[in-house]
């Protein structure tokens with residue numbers, strides 16, 4: 422399990438990001454459209470055929486296995502397959518994580534693809550987003566794995582515009598304790614606390630600017 426050096430310039434990272442972002446956004450739009458469409462079954466079958474053609478085109482040249490967790494020589498993160506921030510992953514909302522004085526934060530919108538209870542965000546999705554944000558807050562001095570995380574769901578999180586933040590509360594050796602919240606316009610809907618561990622194998626791995634995706 423290794424991070425991969427992608428030996429390209431920052432300008433090339435930006436260029437590739439510009440190529441993949443609109444493609445992934447369109448696939449995200451497709452996912453939402455499939456959930457909410459009310460067209461005829463004939464139209465659905467036609468859509469399925471055309472989408473399958475696109476999938477075959479994309480698969481005509483493909484890497485083995487997952488994209489991996491890549492970074493440049495300047496330590497810009499390219500976790501482009503990541504489930505939360507992946508530039509090439511239509512399953513990712515995606516979160517655009519920014520560093521703030523006391524940790525990290527992200528403003529994002531969750532639509533129909535993230536539904537659990539009626540009109541609300543699936544609890545597992547909240548947990549995933551908080552896991553990532555707490556992990557990101559804890560990873561400023563090197564990458565860390567989630568050891569244990571606890572989520573407290575205070576009230577339902579409605580689909581729509583949301584924000585989340587996370588911060589480190591304490592560090593003991595390779596263990597970093599972090600907390601975080603997801604909020605809607607009325608305030609906090611769920612909160613998390615967890616311990617994140619710099620694995621003994623990664624103590625010398627440099628911190629990567631993952632917030633750039």
Ligand SMILES: CCCCC/C=C\C/C=C\C/C=C\C/C=C\CCCC(=O)SCCNC(=O)CCNC(=O)[C@H](O)C(C)(C)COP(=O)(O)OP(=O)(O)OC[C@H]1O[C@@H](n2cnc3c(N)ncnc32)[C@H](O)[C@@H]1OP(=O)(O)O
Nearest residue numbers: 500552553556557560564565566567568569618620621631
């Ligand atoms: C390094 C990878 C980071 C992943 C990055 C991925 C993508 C990057 C993209 C953007 C990233 C930006 C930030 C996001 C970062 C993370 C967010 C998502 C994270 C995940 O999605 S990650 C997947 C789920 N996660 C796992 O898959 C962990 C499986 N597990 C293991 O890989 C090992 O188990 C490990 C490494 C946890 C420990 O192994 P180890 O050998 O290094 O440490 P050791 O056992 O010596 O313990 C040292 C001290 O931690 C205590 N301790 C140990 N385990 C604990 C636990 N579970 N809970 C509470 N405390 C624990 C001990 O009690 C001792 O404490 P004390 O020193 O006080 O005695």
